[in-house]
Amino acid sequence: MLDIARELHDWMAEGREFAVATVVSVGGSAPRGPGAALAVDSGGTAIGSVSGGCVEGAVYELCAQALQDGRAVRERFGYSDEDAFAVGLTCGGVIDVMVTPVRSGSPERKVLGAALSAAAGGAPASLVRVARGPDGLLGRALLVRPDGTYEGGLGGRAELDRTAAAEARALLDTGRTGTIALSEDGSHCPGGLTLLVETSVEPPRMIVFGAVDFAAALVRAGKFLGHHVTVCDARPVFATEARFPEADEIVVDWPHRYLRRTRTDGRTVLCVLTHDPRFDVPLLREALRMPAAFVGAMGSRRTHEDRWRRLREAGLSEGELDRLRSPIGLDLGARTPEETALSIAAEIVAARRGGTGLPLTGGADPIHRDLSGAAA
Structure with missing residues (x-):
């Protein structure tokens, strides 16, 4: 919910x-x-x-x-x-x-209200509810916060609430929604209770490097996908709110220097649109060695080959270079900034969900992959 x-x-x-x-x-x-x-x-x-x-x-x-x-x-x-x-x-x-x-x-209105308030405000929290169990327990709820504190109750023993809170906190750390099985006394014996754990976490970050025309369209696509979008460029004349009104944040700094000091995690998307080796090489040298879900760089195939060579000379390993998605985007035949942003967004979704990027027409694989334990 x-x-x-x-x-x-x-x-x-x-x-x-x-x-x-x-x-x-x-x-x-x-x-x-x-x-x-x-x-x-x-x-x-x-x-x-x-x-x-x-x-x-x-x-x-x-x-x-x-x-x-x-x-x-x-x-x-x-x-x-x-x-x-x-x-x-x-x-x-x-x-x-x-x-x-x-x-x-x-009895559950107060704890559900607190969970909804946290999620609506972007605060991290886990909502635990009894999804299978004895009559009278179905729907009982527990709100768990990142520090391990909780409110509400699942209708069983105090040990059940403590164990459920610990399990929910672990799921919250990874931003996952899923189910856990516990007995009514809080032990991990199957066959007792099934608990649904929903997590609310901050939106994943998208950092767009390069305040170019394509960046404005990509910012809109990133917001549509639910990202917190930052635009970074070393040139103050281009990195302005007037050019990127929909960005959550605009940073004027050398890209590699900003990336070194900002926060990234396993859900962060990094899109390098500068296609200038002065910016690209030091930036990608940092990006390919830090946590990120997606690292992509714009440019022609000739630019990609030159960039690849420079990065290898800069000391990156083959494994690190394999993380780079370049040229960025799926082959949609895109021409305009909006079409290009769509192709980049499509590749980001495919990378996150394990998609092939191929047309569904004529395919034999399931359209909807296994979603159990998927990130929130």
Whole structure:
């Protein structure tokens, strides 16, 4: 439910009652992963999605019923061989959905409100909920913060809350959403409880080096993908808010010097658009030796070959050079800045999700890869 935290936080502030359906687990070719949510308020307004359209109507009805009777429920939706148009996923997948009512005075409203407030404000937090267990425990919630403190409870022993908080904190450290199995006494014995852990983390960073025309389009694409976007260039006449109004941050500094002092992690995307060896070589020498999900550089194939040679002479190993995606972007035949930004964004998504970049037409591989344990 944290994927629609901003909207639900507003609903909470307005005092609305609602029910929220959350994907707990998926199997086969399911379009959305664990944590995807759909919510329905008492007036019938719906937000979010759990399946991209396949079972939304049935889940809507479950939410309406849960809001009426105040009981959390869990339901499985899957493909029906007898009737492809029956309620289910015609794409062949299976999803388990938990529906939780959030009514005025409900015991979980306070902790869910705190979790939604944290997620809506960009603060890191984990929301733990009982997704399978004895009657009365389904939907019970625990909010876990990065320092290990927590509030709420899962309805069992104190040791269960402590163990769940420790497991949730580990998932929060990696920005992952997934399930864990614990017994009611907090031990790791299977068959007792299944807990859904949703994480809310800061947006991944995209750092665009080079305040060129293509950069403005890439900034917009990066924001569309949910990144916190920084533009860095050593030339103050080009690195301006007027040229990049949608960037979260604009830095005037030598790119390699800025990269050396800023924060990066395993989700950071680095896009080098300068295609000038004075900037590229010292910058990429730093970039290819630090944590980053994606390091790409713009330029012709001739520029790439010259850059590769310079980087090898600068002491980079073959393994480090293999991390470089250059020329950056997928082959879309792009010409304009917007088309080029699209090709770069497509490669970033493919790298993150394990896609091939090939057309789906005529392919045999699953369209939706395994999403279990995927990053938030």
